[in-house]
Amino acid sequence: MGYMLEIKNLHASVDGKAILKGIDLTIGPGEVHAIMGPNGSGKSTLAYVLTGREGYEVTEGQVLYQGRDLLAMSPEERAGEGVFLAFQYPVEIPGVPNTTFLKEALNAQRKHRGETPLDAMEFIKLIRRTIKDLGISDELLKRPVNVGFSGGEKKRNEILQMAILKPTLAVLDETDSGLDIDALKTVADGVNALRTPERSILVITHYQRLLDYIVPDRVHVLAQGRIARSGGKELALELERTGYAAFADAAA
Amino acid sequence: MPDSAPVQSFVEQFDALRGELPGAALPWLCDLRAAGIERFASLGLPAPGVEAWKYTRLRPLETTDFLPATAHTVNIDHLPTLLPQGGIDHRVIFVNGRLMQCLAMPGERPEGVELGGLADALRRDPEAVGEHLGRIGAPDGQALLALNTAMMRDGLMLRVKRGVSVALPIEVVYVGAAGPQPLAFHPRNLIVLEPGSRATVVEHHIGLGAGAYFANSGTEIRIGEGAELHHYKIQDEGAEAVHVATQHVHLEANALYDAFTLTTGARLSRHEVSVRLTGPGAECHLNGAYMVRGKQHCDTTTTIEHMAPRTSCREIFKGVIDEQARAVFQGRIVIHRGAQQSNGHQLSKALLLSNRAEIDTKPELEIYADDVKCSHGATVGDLDRDALFYLRARGIPEAAARAILIEAFLADTINEVAAEGLCPALMASIGHWVSSATRRAAS
Numbered sequence: 001m002g003y004m005l006e007i008k009n010l011h012a013s014v015d016g017k018a019i020l021k022g023i024d025l026t027i028g029p030g031e032v033h034a035i036m037g038p039n040g041s042g043k044s045t046l047a048y049v050l051t052g053r054e055g056y057e058v059t060e061g062q063v064l065y066q067g068r069d070l071l072a073m074s075p076e077e078r079a080g081e082g083v084f085l086a087f088q089y090p091v092e093i094p095g096v097p098n099t100t101f102l103k104e105a106l107n108a109q110r111k112h113r114g115e116t117p118l119d120a121m122e123f124i125k126l127i128r129r130t131i132k133d134l135g136i137s138d139e140l141l142k143r144p145v146n147v148g149f150s151g152g153e154k155k156r157n158e159i160l161q162m163a164i165l166k167p168t169l170a171v172l173d174e175t176d177s178g179l180d181i182d183a184l185k186t187v188a189d190g191v192n193a194l195r196t197p198e199r200s201i202l203v204i205t206h207y208q209r210l211l212d213y214i215v216p217d218r219v220h221v222l223a224q225g226r227i228a229r230s231g232g233k234e235l236a237l238e239l240e241r242t243g244y245a246a247f248a249d250a251a252a
Numbered sequence: 253m254p255d256s257a258p259v260q261s262f263v264e265q266f267d268a269l270r271g272e273l274p275g276a277a278l279p280w281l282c283d284l285r286a287a288g289i290e291r292f293a294s295l296g297l298p299a300p301g302v303e304a305w306k307y308t309r310l311r312p313l314e315t316t317d318f319l320p321a322t323a324h325t326v327n328i329d330h331l332p333t334l335l336p337q338g339g340i341d342h343r344v345i346f347v348n349g350r351l352m353q354c355l356a357m358p359g360e361r362p363e364g365v366e367l368g369g370l371a372d373a374l375r376r377d378p379e380a381v382g383e384h385l386g387r388i389g390a391p392d393g394q395a396l397l398a399l400n401t402a403m404m405r406d407g408l409m410l411r412v413k414r415g416v417s418v419a420l421p422i423e424v425v426y427v428g429a430a431g432p433q434p435l436a437f438h439p440r441n442l443i444v445l446e447p448g449s450r451a452t453v454v455e456h457h458i459g460l461g462a463g464a465y466f467a468n469s470g471t472e473i474r475i476g477e478g479a480e481l482h483h484y485k486i487q488d489e490g491a492e493a494v495h496v497a498t499q500h501v502h503l504e505a506n507a508l509y510d511a512f513t514l515t516t517g518a519r520l521s522r523h524e525v526s527v528r529l530t531g532p533g534a535e536c537h538l539n540g541a542y543m544v545r546g547k548q549h550c551d552t553t554t555t556i557e558h559m560a561p562r563t564s565c566r567e568i569f570k571g572v573i574d575e576q577a578r579a580v581f582q583g584r585i586v587i588h589r590g591a592q593q594s595n596g597h598q599l600s601k602a603l604l605l606s607n608r609a610e611i612d613t614k615p616e617l618e619i620y621a622d623d624v625k626c627s628h629g630a631t632v633g634d635l636d637r638d639a640l641f642y643l644r645a646r647g648i649p650e651a652a653a654r655a656i657l658i659e660a661f662l663a664d665t666i667n668e669v670a671a672e673g674l675c676p677a678l679m680a681s682i683g684h685w686v687s688s689a690t691r692r693a694a695s
């Protein structure tokens with residue numbers, strides 16, 4: 001089997017300002033990669049480019065997902081094909097109940113794949129099982145999407161969506177930030193449950209802490225819009241000790 | 253004095269018809285009509301120079317000759333109902349302003365409820381009608397209500413006696429049946445709830461046929477002490493219709509007026525409501541949603557007057573405006589001296605789906621008492637781009653994502669509707685509009 005994701009010399013800009021300046025990154029099926037880096041280094045920008053957010057303009061380079069041109073697809077096609085982003089800042093959607101949102105999303109993706117939609121009963125069963133596994137209260141389901149959720153609840157809600165949608169490539173953008181240790185474990189359990197030889201995961205994080213629970217195959221340091229260094233899981237521990245100062249200086 | 257041809261044409265119509273209009277033998281009614289046509293002739297058609305009509309121009313009335321509608325029947329088996337029970341409610345049907353059928357559930361109609369057409373009521377018991385007709389509210393500057401007063405033939409007559417509660421909603425269907433020539437009709441509704449009574453009225457305005465017509469209604473509502481009226485209106489007139497509804501509501505102590513209006517129809521519409529909270533503790537909910545597109549123009553103009561202590565009002569209007577449509581929201585709240593400990597809350601929110609869509613918003617608060625709580629707000633925006641991306645990033649196609657957000661924007665106005673049985677029909681109506689809007693956008 002070929003690569004899950006191949007990012008080749010990716011340059012991207014926002015509002016005419018170059019943010020990503022030549023990223024090369026390859027992820028194989030079943031692998032977990034971590035991207036670490038200082039604030040403002042372009043981690044979220046990379047996540048948005050991968051999911052097709054408007055305003056994030058690719059100026060050079062290529063991204064292949066399962067060998068196909070990812071950048072040519074609309075955001076909804078990418079999702080239908082199995083790409084998922086756990087947002088750093090999940091969006092509040094007043095007036096749309098969380099369950100309705102989850103059901104619409106799941107059935108839209110099933111439709112994209114030529115599968116029959118789940119009926120209300122099947123969906124309820126799936127969601128009950130999933131929230132039980134993740135230890136999420138069903139009260140979160142009734143509320144409008146992310147409205148009035150605490151920071152931790154928003155992150156858990158991203159993991160719930162991931163668990164329901166079962167992506168092939170999951171990108172987690174600082175899903176660990178601001179979480180207490182219990183919530184962190186929920187997130188890690190959700191991610192680890194998804195680990196199979198066919199799925200790949202890209203964990204974006206600022207801290208090493210999450211990587212104690214989600215052990216990565218590779219760790220990359222993103223600084224100034226480039227991968228400044230790559231290594232095994234021990235690189236995360238090293239960064240924990242030394243911080244990012246070295247990279248900021250080196251690239252400046 | 254305005255000497256425009258359309259005004260002259262309406263005056264001539266009146267002169268030709270006055271002898272055959274209902275109640276022509278009743279001196280008080282002839283006087284009322286005569287005063288109406290005189291006021292209409294002197295005011296003329298509302299023009300942009302008139303402050304209350306600054307943003308709405310009645311062009312179709314200036315350029316089209318609308319002839320008086322004659323009696324007309326339609327097949328009512330195919331008329332939609334908004335109520336879930338479908339046919340077991342009280343149902344009154346008007347076609348081009350005239351009563352066609354009044355179906356009341358015989359076993360369900362409690363003692364003390366008079367329900368039917370105004371023309372019949374004028375024949376049966378003119379004194380009872382005369383007690384209220386033309387007496388509710390102070391319609392000084394309202395030219396089109398004056399025209400309605402002159403030309404009115406028929407409309408809803410509902411009177412609920414002291415302490416009586418009408419359990420089932422009363423559905424009133426107003427059919428505008430366009431003919432080969434543009435037609436005008438002037439329905440006049442009178443709703444009187446005596447103290448302690450309660451009723452729910454659902455107005456459903458629909459259009460048949462493609463042509464133009466002018467539905468110029470006037471409605472007078474009196475809600476006695478402690479009485480409660482739930483009043484819902486769905487305006488889904490024909491595509492070329494001009495719909496003007498002028499409404500006056502008078503509330504006594506501790507009375508409740510709970511209104512919701514859903515507007516999707518008509519080429520040009522004006523929904524104008526004046527509410528007077530005259531007794532302590534009177535309360536009013538004046539809410540609505542509108543969805544317009546194409547070249548539609550939709551005007552919502554409201555005045556709520558707090559005239560007694562501890563009166564309250566809550567007013568929320570939300571609109572979605574697409575293509576080249578225009579909306580107007582003018583909301584005036586007056587808290588008179590002496591109306592202490594009153595509170596008023598007003599909110600107008602509009603979603604512009606195209607860069608040619610427009611809204612003019614004019615909130616006005618006039619407060620002459622010091623111990624009151626009053627707030628108002630108005631927002632205009634387009635769809636939340638972050639929310640749109642979030643939905644698409646979860647696999648929901650753009651058109652469906654837009655539809656979800658538009659529905660969500662309007663849904664919380666529906667939650668204000670107390671008659672829960674009606675909510676599914678209102679939501680369906682919104683869903684239908686939204687899905688056709690996104691289909692149009694996609695094509």
Ligand SMILES: Nc1ncnc2c1ncn2[C@@H]1O[C@H](COP(=O)(O)OP(=O)(O)O)[C@@H](O)[C@H]1O
Nearest residue numbers: 014015019037038039040041042043044045046
């Ligand atoms: N929407 C935006 N508009 C303008 N600048 C942006 C936008 N998003 C990100 N940036 C800029 O791009 C750079 C990278 O941001 P981001 O990708 O969010 O970094 P990280 O996620 O690593 O903290 C920062 O300098 C940030 O200010």
Ligand SMILES: [Mg+2]
Nearest residue numbers: 043044088174
């Ligand atoms: Mg970030």
